[in-house]
Amino acid sequence: MNFDFTDEQKMLKEMICKFSEKEIAPWVEEMDREEKFVEKIWEKASALGVLGMGVPAEYGGMLTDYLSFGLLGEEVGRVDAGVATVFGAHGLLCANNIARNGTEEQKKKYLPSLAGGAKKGCMGLTEPSAGSDALSIKTRARKVGGEYILNGTKMFISNAPIADVAVIYATTDPAMGSKGLCTFIVEKDFPGYKAGRKLSKMGLRSSPTGEIIMEDCRVPEENLLGGIEGKGIEQIFSGLDVERFIWSCCAIGIAQAAFEASLKYAKERDQFGQPIFNFQMIKDKLATMLVSIETARLLTYKGLTSWDRKNFEQTRMLAAQAKFYACEVATKVTSEAVQIYGGYGYMKEFPVERYMRDAKVFPIGAGTTEIQKLIIAAYL
Ligand SMILES: Cc1cc2nc3c(=O)[nH]c(=O)nc-3n(C[C@H](O)[C@H](O)[C@H](O)COP(=O)(O)OP(=O)(O)OC[C@H]3O[C@@H](n4cnc5c(N)ncnc54)[C@H](O)[C@@H]3O)c2cc1C
Incomplete structure (x- = not known):
C-alpha cells in the first residue's frame, strides 16, 4: 500500500x-x-x-x-x-x-x-415520491416519431435553478420496472422543460436546489444517453459509487474545517484562568474528532483508489461504508465544534453553526445512511 x-x-x-x-x-x-x-x-x-x-x-x-x-x-x-x-x-x-x-x-x-x-449541468433522478426508492420513478418518456416526449417532476435537484443541461432519468414503460429506465440529455430551452421552484434550505445555501418540471417536453431521439433504450439502470449504477466517494470527500472537508476552527478556539478561549484546551473533556473531543476525520479520509481515499484501479467488485461495499461513515462523522464533528465554542458557537458571527447546518445534508443526499447500512448488510 x-x-x-x-x-x-x-x-x-x-x-x-x-x-x-x-x-x-x-x-x-x-x-x-x-x-x-x-x-x-x-x-x-x-x-x-x-x-x-x-x-x-x-x-x-x-x-x-x-x-x-x-x-x-x-x-x-x-x-x-x-x-x-x-x-x-x-x-x-x-x-x-x-x-x-x-x-x-x-x-x-x-x-x-x-x-x-x-x-x-445538473442531474435529475429524485422525484417527489421517489427518493431512496429511486427505481420507482414515474417520469415518463414516450417515443413519438424522432423525439421522446417527457412528462414528470424532479425534486431536490442540485443546480436545477441555474443549469443549462440536465441529465434526466425516466421510464419508457413502468410495467418493465428497472428495465424500462432510460437517461436523456435535456437542454433548458427544449420545449416543455422548466426549472420549477427554487427550494429554501437549512444549510448548503450557496448551492441552488430546485425542481425540474417537464410537461410534454420534446427531446430529440439522439439525446437518449448512450443511444440505447433500457440502459438507465446501468447508467445510474455506473456513477453511484464514485458519487458517494466524492460526496464523502466534501463531508470530510467540512469536518476538517470544524476541527481546525475548534482547535484554534480551544487554545484561545480562557475559562477558570486557563485555555479551555487544558480541560480533559475538551481534549477528548478534539482527539476523537481528529481520529474520526482521519479514519473517514482513509476509507474514502481507499475507495477512490479502488475506483481508479477499476477494482469495481470492491467499490460498491466501500462506497456504502465511506458514505455512511464520513457523512456521520461530519455531523458529529460539526456538532462537537459548536459545543466547544459554547454560546459563541450558536451565533452567526462564527462559522461553526454553518458547518453544522451544512453537514446535516450529508447523511441524506446521495443515498441516506440507512440505505448505506442496508447495502452493507446485504453483503454481510
Ligand atoms: C440538498 C439536496 C440536494 C440533492 N441533490 C440531488 C440531485 O442533484 N439529484 C437528485 O436526483 N437527487 C438529489 N437529492 C435527493 C436525495 O438523493 C434524496 O433526498 C435521498 O436519496 C433521500 O430520498 P428522500 O429525500 O425522498 O427520502 P426518503 O426516501 O423518503 O427517506 C425518508 C427516510 O426514510 C428512510 N428510509 C427510506 N427507505 C428505507 C428503507 N428501506 N429502510 C430504512 N430506512 C429507509 C431514509 O433513510 C430516510 O431517513 C438531493 C437532496 C438534497 C437534500
Missing part, C-alpha cells in the same frame, strides 16, 4: 486550497445569508479548469483520476460545501455521466461547453 499522493495530486490539492481561500472564502457569509451562488466563483473556477475535472482531456476537460476529483471536493468543501455541491452536480453528476455513458456524438456536442463552464 502506498499512502502518498502523486506530485500532480499534491500540486492540485494546493492549487484548489489556494483558489478556495482566495476566490470562495470572501463570499461564504453572503452566499449563506442571501441563499445564492455567486457567479464570479464560476468564472474563476472555469478559468482554473476545475469545472472540467470530470471530463477527459480530449473533450476539453482535465480528468486524470477520481482521487483528484475527491481532493477538489474536500478542499472546496472545507471552505464552502455548497460550492463543492455546485461543482459536483455539474462536473460529476452531469458532465462525467455523459463522458462515461454518452455516444461519441453526445460527448463531442456537450462535453466541451460543460468542461469549459460555458454551460452548467
Whole structure:
C-alpha cells in the first residue's frame, strides 16, 4: 500500500486550497445569508479548469483520476460545501455521466461547453415520491416519431435553478420496472422543460436546489444517453459509487474545517484562568474528532483508489461504508465544534453553526445512511 499522493495530486490539492481561500472564502457569509451562488466563483473556477475535472482531456476537460476529483471536493468543501455541491452536480453528476455513458456524438456536442463552464449541468433522478426508492420513478418518456416526449417532476435537484443541461432519468414503460429506465440529455430551452421552484434550505445555501418540471417536453431521439433504450439502470449504477466517494470527500472537508476552527478556539478561549484546551473533556473531543476525520479520509481515499484501479467488485461495499461513515462523522464533528465554542458557537458571527447546518445534508443526499447500512448488510 502506498499512502502518498502523486506530485500532480499534491500540486492540485494546493492549487484548489489556494483558489478556495482566495476566490470562495470572501463570499461564504453572503452566499449563506442571501441563499445564492455567486457567479464570479464560476468564472474563476472555469478559468482554473476545475469545472472540467470530470471530463477527459480530449473533450476539453482535465480528468486524470477520481482521487483528484475527491481532493477538489474536500478542499472546496472545507471552505464552502455548497460550492463543492455546485461543482459536483455539474462536473460529476452531469458532465462525467455523459463522458462515461454518452455516444461519441453526445460527448463531442456537450462535453466541451460543460468542461469549459460555458454551460452548467445538473442531474435529475429524485422525484417527489421517489427518493431512496429511486427505481420507482414515474417520469415518463414516450417515443413519438424522432423525439421522446417527457412528462414528470424532479425534486431536490442540485443546480436545477441555474443549469443549462440536465441529465434526466425516466421510464419508457413502468410495467418493465428497472428495465424500462432510460437517461436523456435535456437542454433548458427544449420545449416543455422548466426549472420549477427554487427550494429554501437549512444549510448548503450557496448551492441552488430546485425542481425540474417537464410537461410534454420534446427531446430529440439522439439525446437518449448512450443511444440505447433500457440502459438507465446501468447508467445510474455506473456513477453511484464514485458519487458517494466524492460526496464523502466534501463531508470530510467540512469536518476538517470544524476541527481546525475548534482547535484554534480551544487554545484561545480562557475559562477558570486557563485555555479551555487544558480541560480533559475538551481534549477528548478534539482527539476523537481528529481520529474520526482521519479514519473517514482513509476509507474514502481507499475507495477512490479502488475506483481508479477499476477494482469495481470492491467499490460498491466501500462506497456504502465511506458514505455512511464520513457523512456521520461530519455531523458529529460539526456538532462537537459548536459545543466547544459554547454560546459563541450558536451565533452567526462564527462559522461553526454553518458547518453544522451544512453537514446535516450529508447523511441524506446521495443515498441516506440507512440505505448505506442496508447495502452493507446485504453483503454481510
Ligand atoms: C440538498 C439536496 C440536494 C440533492 N441533490 C440531488 C440531485 O442533484 N439529484 C437528485 O436526483 N437527487 C438529489 N437529492 C435527493 C436525495 O438523493 C434524496 O433526498 C435521498 O436519496 C433521500 O430520498 P428522500 O429525500 O425522498 O427520502 P426518503 O426516501 O423518503 O427517506 C425518508 C427516510 O426514510 C428512510 N428510509 C427510506 N427507505 C428505507 C428503507 N428501506 N429502510 C430504512 N430506512 C429507509 C431514509 O433513510 C430516510 O431517513 C438531493 C437532496 C438534497 C437534500
